[in-house]
Amino acid sequence: MDNNSNNIIVLMVCPVSNYLEQEIEKSFKVFKLWHFEDKEQFINTHKDSIQAVVGSAAAGADAELIESLPKLEIVATCSVGLDKIDLARCKEKGIRVANTPDVLTDDVADLAIGLILAVLRRICESDRYVRSGEWKKGEFKMTTKFTGKSVGILGMGRIGTVIAKRAEAFDCIIGYNSRTEKPNLNYKYYPNLIDLASNCQILVVACSLTEETQHIVNRQVINALGPKGVLINIGRGLLVDEHELVSALLQGRLGGAGLDVFEHEPDVPEELIGLENVVLLPHVASATVETRKAMADLVVGNLQAHFGKKPLLTPVV
Amino acid sequence: MPTEEERPVVLIHRIPALKQPLASLSERFTLLDPLLHSADSTHSFLSRHASSVRAILCLGASPLTSDTLSLLPALEIVVGSSAGIDHVDLQECRRRGILVTNAGNAFSEDGADYVVGLLIDVLRRVSSSDRFVRNGLWPEHGAYPLGSTLGGKRVGIVGLGSIGSEVAKRLVPFGCSIAYTSRKKKPCVSYPFYANVSGLAADSDVLIVCCALTEETHHMINKDVMTALGKEGVIINVGRGALIDEKELVHFLVRGKLGGAGLDVFEDEPHVPKELLTLDNVVLSPHVAVVTAESFAALEQVVIGNLEAFFSNKPLLSPVKLE
Numbered sequence: 001m002d003n004n005s006n007n008i009i010v011l012m013v014c015p016v017s018n019y020l021e022q023e024i025e026k027s028f029k030v031f032k033l034w035h036f037e038d039k040e041q042f043i044n045t046h047k048d049s050i051q052a053v054v055g056s057a058a059a060g061a062d063a064e065l066i067e068s069l070p071k072l073e074i075v076a077t078c079s080v081g082l083d084k085i086d087l088a089r090c091k092e093k094g095i096r097v098a099n100t101p102d103v104l105t106d107d108v109a110d111l112a113i114g115l116i117l118a119v120l121r122r123i124c125e126s127d128r129y130v131r132s133g134e135w136k137k138g139e140f141k142m143t144t145k146f147t148g149k150s151v152g153i154l155g156m157g158r159i160g161t162v163i164a165k166r167a168e169a170f171d172c173i174i175g176y177n178s179r180t181e182k183p184n185l186n187y188k189y190y191p192n193l194i195d196l197a198s199n200c201q202i203l204v205v206a207c208s209l210t211e212e213t214q215h216i217v218n219r220q221v222i223n224a225l226g227p228k229g230v231l232i233n234i235g236r237g238l239l240v241d242e243h244e245l246v247s248a249l250l251q252g253r254l255g256g257a258g259l260d261v262f263e264h265e266p267d268v269p270e271e272l273i274g275l276e277n278v279v280l281l282p283h284v285a286s287a288t289v290e291t292r293k294a295m296a297d298l299v300v301g302n303l304q305a306h307f308g309k310k311p312l313l314t315p316v317v
Numbered sequence: 318m319p320t321e322e323e324r325p326v327v328l329i330h331r332i333p334a335l336k337q338p339l340a341s342l343s344e345r346f347t348l349l350d351p352l353l354h355s356a357d358s359t360h361s362f363l364s365r366h367a368s369s370v371r372a373i374l375c376l377g378a379s380p381l382t383s384d385t386l387s388l389l390p391a392l393e394i395v396v397g398s399s400a401g402i403d404h405v406d407l408q409e410c411r412r413r414g415i416l417v418t419n420a421g422n423a424f425s426e427d428g429a430d431y432v433v434g435l436l437i438d439v440l441r442r443v444s445s446s447d448r449f450v451r452n453g454l455w456p457e458h459g460a461y462p463l464g465s466t467l468g469g470k471r472v473g474i475v476g477l478g479s480i481g482s483e484v485a486k487r488l489v490p491f492g493c494s495i496a497y498t499s500r501k502k503k504p505c506v507s508y509p510f511y512a513n514v515s516g517l518a519a520d521s522d523v524l525i526v527c528c529a530l531t532e533e534t535h536h537m538i539n540k541d542v543m544t545a546l547g548k549e550g551v552i553i554n555v556g557r558g559a560l561i562d563e564k565e566l567v568h569f570l571v572r573g574k575l576g577g578a579g580l581d582v583f584e585d586e587p588h589v590p591k592e593l594l595t596l597d598n599v600v601l602s603p604h605v606a607v608v609t610a611e612s613f614a615a616l617e618q619v620v621i622g623n624l625e626a627f628f629s630n631k632p633l634l635s636p637v638k639l640e
Contacts, residue, residue, distance in 0.1 A: 015459070106468045107441075110491060114443050117434030121609075123602065124444045130601040131594050135587040140603045145611035146434075147426040169487045170430065266455035273451050280450040281443065288441070288466040 008307055010052040011069075014059040016078045020296035024054065027304060043068050052076065052303055057236075057283065058265070060084030066095065074306045076299045079286075080104060080159075082316060083209035083236055090317050097317040098302035101158060103294040104286035109162040111285040112204055112234045115258030116151075118279045119230050120144045120202075125276050147171050152200030154193065154217070155207025155235065156182050163204055175200055178207065193217075197224035202232060209236035219244040222254050230256045234285045237263040246271050249278065260285050318344050325628045326369045327396075330385065331376035341617060342374075346624060363388040372396060372627060374620065375405060383409040394627050398620055400424045400480070400607055401557060402637055403530040411639040418623040421635030422479050423615035424607035428555055429483030431606035432525055435553050435579030436488075438600045440465045445597040465549075465576075468492030473521030475514055475537070476528020476556065477503055484525055496520065499528075514538070518545035523553065530557035540565045549576040555606040558584040567592050570599060581606045 010028045012021065024030050031050070036042040043065075050069050053061045057079040063086045066072060074096040075085055082099060090097050118124050121143045129140050150173040153160045157178075164174045164187060174187040177196040181189040190196035193216065197203055203225050207213055217231065217240040225231060231254060233240055242263045248254040249272070256277035262268055265283055272278050286295065301313045327342070329350040342348060349370070351362040363370075363385070371393045375381050378399055383406045386392065394416040395405055402419050410417050438444050441464040449461050472488055474481045474497040485495045485508060496509040498517045503510070511517035514537055518524055524546055528534055538552065538561040546552070552575065554561055563584045569575040570593065577598035583589050586604055593599050622634045 106492060107466055110437060110467050111441055111443075114434065114437030114441055117430060118438065118443050118447075121431055121434050121605075123431075123434050123438055123600065124447045126602040126605055127438075127444045127600050130589055130603050135589070135603040140605050140608070142608050142610050142613070143605065145427055145609040146430045166490050169490045171426075266459070268450055268455070273453075279443065279447050281446050282450050282455045282461050284441070284446055284461060284464065287461070287463050289463045290466040290468075292463060 008051050009046070009049045010054055010303065011046075011050045012054045013061070013065070014056055016054070016056045017292060017296060019293060020054075020078060020299060023296055023300045024303065027300070028052070028307075047071075052306075054078065054299060054303075055084060057081055057084070061090070062086050063089050066090065066093065074098065074303065076302045078295050078299050081208060081236060083238070087317055095317070096306055096312060096315065098299075098306075098312050098314050099316050100295040100298045101314055103298060104291050105158050105162050107288050107291045108159050108206075108234055108285040109166055111260060111281075112159075112163045112206070112232055113166050115232050115234070115260065115279055115281070116202055116204075116230065117146055119232070119256045119258045119277070120146050120149075122276070124279050149173070149202060150175065150200040152176065152190070152196040152203045153187075154178075154196070154203065154205050154239075156185070156187075157207070159234070160204075160206040163206060173200075194220055194224045197221045197229070198226075200225075201228060202230045205231070205233040205235045205239050207235055207239065209238055214238050215241040217241065217245075219248070222248045225254060227252055228255045230254075230258070232258045234260045237261040237265065242269060249275060321347070325372065325624075326366075327624060328363075328366070328370045328373040328389070329376065330373050330379055330381055332379045335376045335379060341621065342624075345621060348374075360388065367391060372624060374398065374624070378404045381405045386410070386413070386415070394418070394623075394633075396620055396623050396627075397637070398616060400428065401529060403557060407637070407639055416627070416633065417637040417639060418619075418633050418635045419637050420616050421619045423619045424612050425479040425483050427607045427609050427612045428480040428527065429487055431581065431602075432480070432484045432527065432553055432555055432579075433487050435555070435581065435600055435602070436523065436525070436551070437467065439551050439553070439577045439579045439598065440467055440470075442597070444600050470494075470522045471496065471520060472523045472525060473497065473511070473514075473517040474508075475517070475524060475526045475560075477506065477508075478528065480527045480555070481525070482506075484527065493523075515542050515545045518542045518550070521546060522549065523551045526552065526554040526556045526560050528556055528560065530559055535559055536562045538562065538566070540569075543569045543575055546575065548574050551575075551577045551579070553579040555581045558582040558586065563590065570596060 008028050011031045013033045051071050051073050053075045055077045061075045066089050076098045080099050080101045126140050147170045151167045153176040156176045176187050177190045177193045246269050258279045260281045305312050324347040327346040329348055351359040370389050374396045386409050397419045400420050446461045470493050472493045472495050477497040477499045498511045498514050567590045579600045581602045626633050
């Protein structure tokens with residue numbers, strides 16, 4: 001490790017964790033963008049010294065930021081999602097990009113199953129029922145079985161594959177939609193998302209957010225899923241037309257939803273707050289002590305690898 | 318379908334709060350329901366019909382005592398309709414040679430699904446972070462406290478019966494390791510067996526309580542077991558409230574001597590210890606682990622199947638061994 005590395009300047013564009021900040025500070029000089037009221041002025045002052053940007057699901061490196069940092073060599077995001085990074089521009093300029101795949105796959109898949117169970121079996125709602133004293137007045141309602149149900153997975157990447165494996169232990173019938181059919185998979189491939197939605201009771205959104213997949217879950221897909229259908233989103237808020245989702249839930253055209261992500265986090269549509277047939281989580285699919293540490297270590301590892309002139313641990317570009 | 322004269326007589330035993338059984342039963346059997354005959358007291362109704370009653374259908378957890386049984390000298394079978402059978406005087410049934418059936422596997426999958434749902438909720442803080450969002454705290458506070466990963470957790474199953482074995486099957490792909498305790502070691506099971514629950518607790522991160530409530534298992538999850546499980550430990554209970562020493566459980570949770578709990582059953586339902594109502598590391602549910610439309614449809618098949626087998630002298634579908 002180059003002993004001048006403490007001179008290398010890393011710009012963190014959003015808070016991630018104290019642990020990540022401490023670890024990066026051990027080897028690099030860190031600027032935290034959210035500490036500066038006038039961000040534009042800060043960038044102007046330091047633009048020639050910033051060599052790395054660290055982001056997360058909340059913020060990354062868009063065209064404007066990239067263009068304003070002529071010395072930028074690497075963007076490392078503490079997330080597997082790359083939607084906040086202008087990948088094309090990075091490629092163009094020879095800027096490296098690294099993310100945190102694999103270490104969070106299991107936690108995200110676990111939470112997808114947890115959301116399905118919470119919605120179908122109304123776990124959060126029945127916890128409210130007990131806490132509010134309602135149980136003393138009468139029995140809770142009957143809920144819907146999960147085992148044996150048909151599950152459709154949008155996006156059969158690392159996360160989708162692991163979700164499918166867990167759902168198999170519940171004897172679920174698995175179908176999927178993705179850009180291309182995957183070889184050697186025992187699940188039915190639906191080239192058309194609306195067909196998948198028509199043929200499953202639970203649709204899990206697990207694909208990446210790109211220009212092509214914005215609002216891929218639209219009114220037609222939601223209608224195809226139907227009044228007994230359940231939508232689970234552990235991908236990105238923008239994958240679903242949130243306005244359409246809300247109206248479908250309010251009108252009973254969709255049976256229920258389990259949502260970990262929203263179009264404008266941390267804002268959640270007011271109308272959803274009053275609904276009993278939804279579960280609303282604050283983007284926590286990778287939020288365990290174990291995984292967040294592993295993600296942070298991967299970010300630091302990638303930075304150290306790059307500036308130590310070694311191969312990146314988890315390169316994207 | 319049998320004609321009205323051909324339908325065997327079945328006595329319905331239920332507490333008033335439970336509704337009468339489903340229509341499909343009355344197509345096959347002549348149902349006698351004391352609660353529908355308000356002119357008669359239950360005692361005199363039973364006495365009048367005693368000689369014709371060979372079978373009784375016990376709805377839900379309606380207590381069936383030796384007092385009631387003593388009014389039915391011709392009784393040969395008690396058909397239960399819940400997963401547990403602790404509300405029936407089994408000793409008296411054994412003494413009189415009365416057969417008993419339970420719900421068989423009708424509830425097993427739903428019970429196991431619910432256990433997994435509760436476990437993920439406790440470890441990953443699903444209900445508490447849903448509350449966090451609903452209370453408008455996300456914009457103000459940013460992140461919610463981190464949860465704990467399921468992968469690598471050592472899960473100890475107390476009672477590897479029909480529900481317990483379905484739980485094990487579901488948790489394996491999550492990366493959990495499974496061990497169990499049970500009255501006897503199961504010969505065809507590869508999970509490590511522990512002869513006592515304290516030993517199991519000492520080697521577990523999670524204890525899943527899904528065994529039957531008997532005199533032996535009453536308060537089996539006690540102070541020693543909870544201490545052995547440890548302050549990061551999690552207990553999930555879908556069996557019966559009295560399997561756990563509830564007072565001690567509350568004490569352990571309130572003082573941070575236990576990591577969390579997912580509880581579907583309590584010692585004095587529907588009363589839940591008020592200290593639990595404000596804890597964020599517990600998930601509470603109103604005895605619903607098996608209550609789905611699908612499981613009740615399956616139950617109907619088991620009940621009808623057991624009654625038809627009995628009346629035609631065929632092997633029962635889900636007999637309870639009365640030891």
